Amino acid sequence: MRIVVTRRIPGPALEILRAAGEVWLPDEDRALTTEELRKAVGGASAMVCMLHDTIDGPVADAAGPALRVVANVAVGYDNIDVAALAARGVVVTNTPGVLTDATADLTVGLLLTLTRRIAEGDRLLRARTPWSFHLGFMLGSGLAGKTLGIVGLGQIGQAVARRARAFGLDIVYSGRSRVPAAEAALDARFVSQDELLATADVVSLHCPLTPRTRHLIDAAALARMKPSAYLVNTTRGPVVHEAALADALERGEIAGAALDVFEHEPEVEPRLLALDNVVLTPHLGSATVETRTEMAVLAARNVAAVLSGQEPPNPVRG
Numbered sequence: 001m002r003i004v005v006t007r008r009i010p011g012p013a014l015e016i017l018r019a020a021g022e023v024w025l026p027d028e029d030r031a032l033t034t035e036e037l038r039k040a041v042g043g044a045s046a047m048v049c050m051l052h053d054t055i056d057g058p059v060a061d062a063a064g065p066a067l068r069v070v071a072n073v074a075v076g077y078d079n080i081d082v083a084a085l086a087a088r089g090v091v092v093t094n095t096p097g098v099l100t101d102a103t104a105d106l107t108v109g110l111l112l113t114l115t116r117r118i119a120e121g122d123r124l125l126r127a128r129t130p131w132s133f134h135l136g137f138m139l140g141s142g143l144a145g146k147t148l149g150i151v152g153l154g155q156i157g158q159a160v161a162r163r164a165r166a167f168g169l170d171i172v173y174s175g176r177s178r179v180p181a182a183e184a185a186l187d188a189r190f191v192s193q194d195e196l197l198a199t200a201d202v203v204s205l206h207c208p209l210t211p212r213t214r215h216l217i218d219a220a221a222l223a224r225m226k227p228s229a230y231l232v233n234t235t236r237g238p239v240v241h242e243a244a245l246a247d248a249l250e251r252g253e254i255a256g257a258a259l260d261v262f263e264h265e266p267e268v269e270p271r272l273l274a275l276d277n278v279v280l281t282p283h284l285g286s287a288t289v290e291t292r293t294e295m296a297v298l299a300a301r302n303v304a305a306v307l308s309g310q311e312p313p314n315p316v317r318g
Contacts, residue, residue: 001045001307002066004175006032006053009073013048013296020304021045038062046303048073048296052265057084069160069306071299075099077316078209092316093302097142097155098294105143106285107204107234108167114230114279115202116140123276141201141228141255143237144168149200151216152207152235153179153188160204161186172196175207197224202232209236217241230256234285237262242269249275249279260285 005014007298008029017023026032026042031052032040041047041063049055051074060067069091072080082092109263113119117140124131124138133135150157153173157196161171161182171188173179174196182188197203203225207213218241225231231254233240242263248254249272256277262268265283272278286292302312 002043003046003048003303003307004041004044004063005048006037006040007050009048009296009299010293012293013300014104016297016300016304017048020300020307038207041067045069046307047071048299048303050074051076051079051234052080055085056081057088060085060090061086069093069303069312071302071312072316073295073299074266076208078236080316082316091306091312093299093306093312093314094315094316095295095298095302098298099291100155100159102288102291103156103234103285104163106260106281106287107160107206107232108163110232110234110260111143111164111202111204111230111281114256114258114277115143116234119279120276130192141230143202146170146201147199149173149196150205151175151189151193151203151205153182154206156185156234157204157206158182160206161188161210167292169202172200193221194224197221198226200229201226202230204232205235205239207235207239209238214238214243215244217245219244219247222253227253228255230254230258232258234260237265242272245269246271246275 003021004024008025010034038059041059043066044063045066047070049070049072055070067090070085071093073095075094075096079092080092085092117138121138145171148169148171150161150173152175164171171186172191173188174191174193178190216239222244245257246269249257258279260281261283278317286295302314305312
């Protein structure tokens, strides 16, 4: 069986795949163009893809009738037309759970970097800008007693909330439905999105990207936030309307933002690059050796299971 891997992955995952079939890897470690992807998948029984790969009906048709499984090395699967693949009898899988702690750690790191102006201070020193200590120098914002608003209290949102409690933050959250067990464990309060935006000192995004959440944070949502509030996004870039965010930051409508994901990734709204009250990282949420290896291994196990006629560990349900 031919297994197409769209980008290089850690060795332990490749070992699993090579035991299940003949593995194809691109010569260069870069994102494939649409044309390259369709050419590569011809005759494939399985695909291991990344979040920047768009896998739709035409890609499945290019693979042909042998295609049985598409394993996304990510939790989100907004890059995959699940319905189109299901109509062709193709199983779609993802890699939930394994990146929860890594992403939550980065979220808190971004929050601290933003509110305590850590990156800004680093840039000041590297530029050899003259400075001296005084009581008004580069003041940031403390966290104790402030309110963290979490949009989407899933696994990652809950992990962020647990860490946030250690800093003395109060927790409110919004989402499609309440999570009573998490409320009790985290002393978290369910509120409407409007109330969350209006009252939170920090808004942290952890909802999946769907048609409903695309541009969830737009000009109107940003206008509801307090001028002293911060926005953190480690979920999917298009949840935030980047141009509207740049407008709000330039006008001082909110205090700052930290982004690990971008609306048109890898491109970034140019105005955000010029603002000192913005922290930017290149999609590092899951970027630890341990986490990325485990993600790839889980994707490989999903492939191996389907090709051997078994139920995969992490099927995506419609």
